[in-house]
Amino acid sequence: MIIRYRKLRAQQPGLAGITPALLKVGQEWTAPYYVERRDGYRGEQNPHYVVCHTAAETVPEEIWVLRGEHRELDAVRLSAVFCEQWRRAQRPEERRGSEGPPLNAPVLPHNPWRQPFATRDELGTLEYVLEFGGEGEQAAVVRTYLSGRARYWMMTRHYRDDLDDPDAFVVTGTGMTFLGTDAVDALRSTPYTWADLVGLYVAPDLVPVVTTVLAGRGRTLDHWMHAELNQEAWRWTCRYVWRDCTMFGEVPLTAFWVTARPEVVRAVIGTLSETQLIGIEQNPGEPVGLLVDRHGRVLLTETYFYPYSQMWNVSPFEERPLFTFRTLSDFWNQH
Known part of the structure; x- marks a missing residue:
C-alpha cells in the first residue's frame, strides 16, 4: 500500500x-x-x-x-x-x-478524544468558557485541550446530605462530566437550560455559537449577559499571610497565599506545576494557588489546600481580611 x-x-x-x-x-x-x-x-x-x-x-x-x-x-x-x-x-x-x-x-x-476523563497534562490547559447562574447558584462549562484538540466538560458539584438538616446538602467537591469535542454539540447537551438563565461569562470564540443558541430561545446576548456579576471570579484573591517567613532564605520575608483560576495563573507563570495539576485533578473547580512575596514574586506553587491548618502542627499562616486584585504586578500596593 x-x-x-x-x-x-x-x-x-x-x-x-x-x-x-x-x-x-x-x-x-x-x-x-x-x-x-x-x-x-x-x-x-x-x-x-x-x-x-x-x-x-x-x-x-x-x-x-x-x-x-x-x-x-x-x-x-x-x-x-x-x-x-x-x-x-x-x-x-x-x-x-x-x-x-x-x-x-x-x-x-482507543480514541483518546472521546475518553470520559481528562489526563493530568490535559487538566493543565483547563479554562472556563461559559458560566451561567440562577437563584443564587452558578455552573460552568470548561474546555481542555488534548494534543491540541478541544474537549468540553460540564463542571459539576458533588453533594451529600446534611445530617443536621435533612432538607439541605453539603458540597463535598467538584468534578467534570464530558460533553464532547464539538462546541455546538457540547453547549446543547449540558444538563441545564442555560439559555433561560443568567449569563455570567462566555469565551470570545464561543460568542457566535452562544448567540445562535440564544436566538433559538428568543433572547439576545446583551439581554442574557450580566458580566458584572462575575467580574470577581477573574481576579486574584488573597486571604492568608505568612509573616517572618524564613523558608526561602535567611532574611525573613512576608509571604502571601494568592489564588486565581487556572487560566489566570497560567498566563503569569507560563504553565502549571505538577502539584497544581494534582490539585486540579482532585478538585477541578478549585482555584490554583501561589505563594508570593510583597512584590508579587512567585515563591512556591502548590495545590489549592496548601495554607490550611491541617497541613501544619502550628500553622504559620494567619487569616486576614479578604482582598482581590487584578494582576500580580499591582499586588504590592494592595495590602
Whole structure:
C-alpha cells in the first residue's frame, strides 16, 4: 500500500498532490475508510490527517486524528489497517454463522478524544468558557485541550446530605462530566437550560455559537449577559499571610497565599506545576494557588489546600481580611 501511495504522490509532488492522492486511495483501495488532510483542526492551525469511515446512509465518522505534516504516511497506513479489518469481518467463512458478530470484527484503537476523563497534562490547559447562574447558584462549562484538540466538560458539584438538616446538602467537591469535542454539540447537551438563565461569562470564540443558541430561545446576548456579576471570579484573591517567613532564605520575608483560576495563573507563570495539576485533578473547580512575596514574586506553587491548618502542627499562616486584585504586578500596593 505505501509503495503504491509513494508512486502516486511522485506523480504530483508537493502539498497540491496530497488531496488527489488521498482521494484516489480512499475510493479505490481503502473504502469505506479514507483520509482527509486539513490545514487546521478544531481551532488549532496546524496540519492534521483525519482518518474517517463512511457507510451508506450515514454521516462520515472521524475515527482517528494525526497531528503534523509528517503523519501523512501514518494516516494512510492506518486507513489500510482499518479497511483490512473491515473486509475480514465481511467474509462469510470467518463468521460464527448466519447470525451474531463476526469472529474477526474490527477492533478500533482507543480514541483518546472521546475518553470520559481528562489526563493530568490535559487538566493543565483547563479554562472556563461559559458560566451561567440562577437563584443564587452558578455552573460552568470548561474546555481542555488534548494534543491540541478541544474537549468540553460540564463542571459539576458533588453533594451529600446534611445530617443536621435533612432538607439541605453539603458540597463535598467538584468534578467534570464530558460533553464532547464539538462546541455546538457540547453547549446543547449540558444538563441545564442555560439559555433561560443568567449569563455570567462566555469565551470570545464561543460568542457566535452562544448567540445562535440564544436566538433559538428568543433572547439576545446583551439581554442574557450580566458580566458584572462575575467580574470577581477573574481576579486574584488573597486571604492568608505568612509573616517572618524564613523558608526561602535567611532574611525573613512576608509571604502571601494568592489564588486565581487556572487560566489566570497560567498566563503569569507560563504553565502549571505538577502539584497544581494534582490539585486540579482532585478538585477541578478549585482555584490554583501561589505563594508570593510583597512584590508579587512567585515563591512556591502548590495545590489549592496548601495554607490550611491541617497541613501544619502550628500553622504559620494567619487569616486576614479578604482582598482581590487584578494582576500580580499591582499586588504590592494592595495590602
